[in-house]
Amino acid sequence: MKKKINPTRQELLKLKKQLKVAESGHDLLKNKLDSLIQEFLSRVKEFQSLRTEVEEKIPALLMDYLKAENNLGAGKMDALTAHIPEAELSVEKKNIMGVKVEEYEFKNLDEIKETPFSEKSGDYNLEKSKKKAYELLDKLLKYATLEQKIKLLAEEIESTRRRVNSLEHVYIPEIKESQKYITQKLEEKERFERTVLMKLKDFLN
Numbered sequence: 001m002k003k004k005i006n007p008t009r010q011e012l013l014k015l016k017k018q019l020k021v022a023e024s025g026h027d028l029l030k031n032k033l034d035s036l037i038q039e040f041l042s043r044v045k046e047f048q049s050l051r052t053e054v055e056e057k058i059p060a061l062l063m064d065y066l067k068a069e070n071n072l073g074a075g076k077m078d079a080l081t082a083h084i085p086e087a088e089l090s091v092e093k094k095n096i097m098g099v100k101v102e103e104y105e106f107k108n109l110d111e112i113k114e115t116p117f118s119e120k121s122g123d124y125n126l127e128k129s130k131k132k133a134y135e136l137l138d139k140l141l142k143y144a145t146l147e148q149k150i151k152l153l154a155e156e157i158e159s160t161r162r163r164v165n166s167l168e169h170v171y172i173p174e175i176k177e178s179q180k181y182i183t184q185k186l187e188e189k190e191r192f193e194r195t196v197l198m199k200l201k202d203f204l205n
Contacts, residue, residue: 005178007185015182019175026167033160035097040153047146054139061132068126080117080126087112087137099156101149104141112137 005011069077088107093100106112113134117126 005181007182007189009186012179012182012186015175015179019172019179022167022172022175026164026172029160029164029167032097033157033164036099036153036157036160039096040150040157043146043150043153047143047150050139050143050146054136054143057132057136061129061136064125064129064132068123068129071123071125077126084115084117085111089141096149096153097156099149099152101152102145104145106137106141109137 072080085108087109090105090107092103092105094103095101117130
């Protein structure tokens with residue numbers, strides 16, 4: 001790098017400006033990284049709590065459903081649930097410190113919950129599984145939303161960390177090294193010029 005540098009005062013001034021911009025950018029990115037990590041940890045804590053709750057309730061729901069299917073048969077189960085509308089989602093894009101994330105919501109949750117079976121199932125297990133499933137719907141959607149946010153935040157943290165490290169350990173040290181090189185060359189030039197002037201003065205005297 002030193003061989004490519006023209007050791008002039010103009011180049012030194014240019015490097016000083018570059019260093020100021022680089023150090024300012026480093027501080028901004030470091031602050032962003034700290035904020036991203038705090039946000040990430042907060043989301044992870046929320047996700048872990050929600051995951052524990054969901055994982056505790058899903059086995060009981062599935063057990064009730066399987067009992068109902070065993071009592072009624074797969075064909076009857078399909079017939080009972082066939083007319084229940086499929087879930088429709090709305091997506092809202094949001095920005096978290098430069099990270100584009102998506103917020104999901106059910107557009108027809110009330111319609112799904114209010115739709116009865118096509119006929120009385122006569123099976124208590126199916127009614128229980130239906131109730132438990134509806135209680136979990138919002139949590140499962142929130143679970144998916146949080147999982148997506150955590151993934152995107154983790155990717156942004158890694159990208160920002162690389163940029164911080166590049167500035168801190170590569171770009172800024174290179175600028176400082178170049179500044180030192182130019183300063184040394186300018187000092188050597190000044191010493192040489194003074195020596196020449198002194199010898200010239202002695203010669204003229």
